[in-house]
Amino acid sequence: MFFQKFNFALLLCFISFSDAYAENIVLSNCNDPVSCGIYEQGTTLAKIADNFNSGSASKRIFSEMHYYIGRDPHLTIGFGHWARKGLDGFFHTMYRNTNVWSNFIGTACSWLIEHPEHYIEFIKDTGIDADFIDSNSCRDGLLNLLLGKAINKNKSKLESWSNTITKERPNVFNEGSDHWFRKVVTLSITTNSGKLFQAAHWANSVASSGEKKAKVIELHSLGGIATLASADSSGWGTVKHAYNAILHKKPRVIKHKDIKVRDKIISIGKSLSYPTFTVPADLVNHTVELQVQLSDWHAVVLWQEYRSYKTDERRTKAANDLGSGQTSDRLNKRLDDLSYTRSRMKNIWNRYFFKTWGPIPKDAATFPTKHSGIAMMISSLEEELKILNKLAEYEKN
Structure with a gap:
């Protein structure tokens, strides 16, 4: 069928x-x-x-x-x-x-x-x-x-x-x-x-775009592709700086923003430099080829960049709401909550990152655990395209 x-x-x-x-x-x-x-x-x-x-x-x-x-x-x-x-x-x-x-x-x-x-x-x-x-x-x-x-x-x-x-x-x-x-x-x-x-337009504008951008930086894991697809859907600014750092082999410093509420600056002061040309030494697993681990690591850098962007976006909104006169414990807690993770990004991590990198890090300024030795799942849409080409040709006749 x-x-x-x-x-x-x-x-x-x-x-x-x-x-x-x-x-x-x-x-x-x-x-x-x-x-x-x-x-x-x-x-x-x-x-x-x-x-x-x-x-x-x-x-x-x-x-x-x-x-x-x-x-x-x-x-x-x-x-x-x-x-x-x-x-x-x-x-x-x-x-x-x-x-x-x-x-x-x-x-x-x-x-x-x-x-x-x-x-x-x-x-x-x-x-x-x-x-x-x-x-x-x-x-x-x-x-x-x-x-x-x-x-x-x-x-x-x-x-x-x-x-x-x-x-x-x-x-x-x-x-x-x-x-x-x-x-x-x-x-x-x-x-x-x-x-x-709708199915075609989403696939061509989100999923396919995520895979194409992943290939440019030699990222082939399903977790990496899914992260970039999520970024394409949300807006490329969510991962742009980390992606460019990987592309040009430069470290990416992920730093949570200072938030201004009325006349008060709330400074978290948390940042972390993510190398992109190598895996941090204490996270390397010597049973797995280093190039494989580096690709897995790049997926982590992109995922964490997206997370920090959305966390700071949420914190900024809470600050704006407080600045406009709204008051609640929920809004106040959001100002310094760095653990926020969007539900679909939790889903992506738990499905595609967990076996390799352990549980979700407590915030974007924290590295995951050491590479487990289990490489992230490799995936591609190419085989699906071959099936589709054959079936589409069949339906023409």
Whole structure:
């Protein structure tokens, strides 16, 4: 069965030449690429995707849409949690795939035409000049909102509009809302072709990118690839300095930031220099080839860099909340909490680092335990690509 082994490399091409086939398969009772069988259980891609669904709050599902004031203040859509420029890229990539875009517009406009109670709001939100909604005005309105540029050219029209509307209606995009945009978009991106497109776009923009960047620094472990995929999803700034240090064989000093609360500076004063051209002498295991250990060590450096970035980001937010007048023991504790680790990064460490480097270090300014002598699991997407190429060629005939 094609979708039992389906993978990402040619998925966009497959949708292009076989959209009719895509609409005949049944993906209606599943809500993520692994449970749908788009990523086969046990493959590298399925494992990386599963890391992102590491907690109940992750909600990495095809039908996801939210805009949480304070906690996650951006319109966020789909399995990939696309937001801001990522969301702009999501819709522009969809637009370039004629079959997927046609399916999206057809599904969206059918619903809108059948629900005239949303006409006035749709016309206002999309900025089109129309008195009613038909297939043409609907298409033009969605094009304008989803692909247009705002007056501020640094933002898309969609981002600018979503930021404005949530000031008046904070939960307009969240679960339980009956706003036309939530109804239309969640419906249209969860058709068969919508789910396939989401799976392909995430794989190409996150998982594949993580592996490509790992290869540049000769990092082949699944833990390293998963860490870089996580960084690509969060923003490359989370690991940029450590990655460049590894690339240029320079030490990377990971230092926790001083945090300012009102007029008071809270200085942690914790930092640690991570060598990248060798493994620290007291962590070396002489039963394993040094080059293998060095690659494993580079994965640690990147993981710790990501952790320190997110820890300081959390501490800074707590400081800002306290500075704005909020008070709580929880916020105060966060100011000097260096042990924070994001759930998906815990998942990555416990799955791919633990057997080699032991438990998660207490903070980013602490080395892990000595290399156990068990090399980190090596992984690649290349074999999955070969399977996909053969199956895609078969489906053409």
